[in-house]
Amino acid sequence: MKLxxxxxxxxxxxxxxxxxxxxxxxxxRPDAPAGFTLPLPSDVxxxxxxxxxxxxxxxxxxxxxxxxxxxxxxxxxIEHVFSLxxxxxxLVLFIVYPPAANSTCVILMLLALxxxxxxxxxxxxxxx
Numbered sequence: 001m002k003l004x005x006x007x008x009x010x011x012x013x014x015x016x017x018x019x020x021x022x023x024x025x026x027x028x029r030p031d032a033p034a035g036f037t038l039p040l041p042s043d044v045x046x047x048x049x050x051x052x053x054x055x056x057x058x059x060x061x062x063x064x065x066x067x068x069x070x071x072x073x074x075x076x077x078i079e080h081v082f083s084l085x086x087x088x089x090x091l092v093l094f095i096v097y098p099p100a101a102n103s104t105c106v107i108l109m110l111l112a113l114x115x116x117x118x119x120x121x122x123x124x125x126x127x128x
Contacts, residue, residue: 006075008083009061009068010112013054014090017100017108020050025099027051051104058111065115069122080119087112 020027027050034047048056068079090109093100 006079006082008079008086008115009065010058010083010108010115011086013058013061013108014086014112016057017054017090017105018093020054021097021099028054028099028102028104030103051102054104055107058108062111062115066118066122069119070126072123072126076123080116080123083112083115083119087116 026032030051032049032051035050035053037045037047039045065083069076087109090105090112094105094109
């Protein structure tokens, strides 16, 4: 169980992102077809793409990561290091892998950066 707490939740998004760009890199383009459609009370459908769903999931998981950052233990520091690795992987993917050179990768990379900075900041202030 402790091992599962050390895995950064945004690492899940990283794995899903890699699966998407390896199987269908066109799914993350701005003009990609909607993954699903949700009818709204205004009679206008909301058409969510795979990119939209990845970003929404990333924001939700970042919220949960900030709760995990309040722990002050050695395992929390290890988890912060893993979060830094997730950020670096997103950065390298964006820079060197052409299918990952899109806005979705940049937004997810910024979420990972916020996880790293927020995690270290919250852990330091909690430890005082």
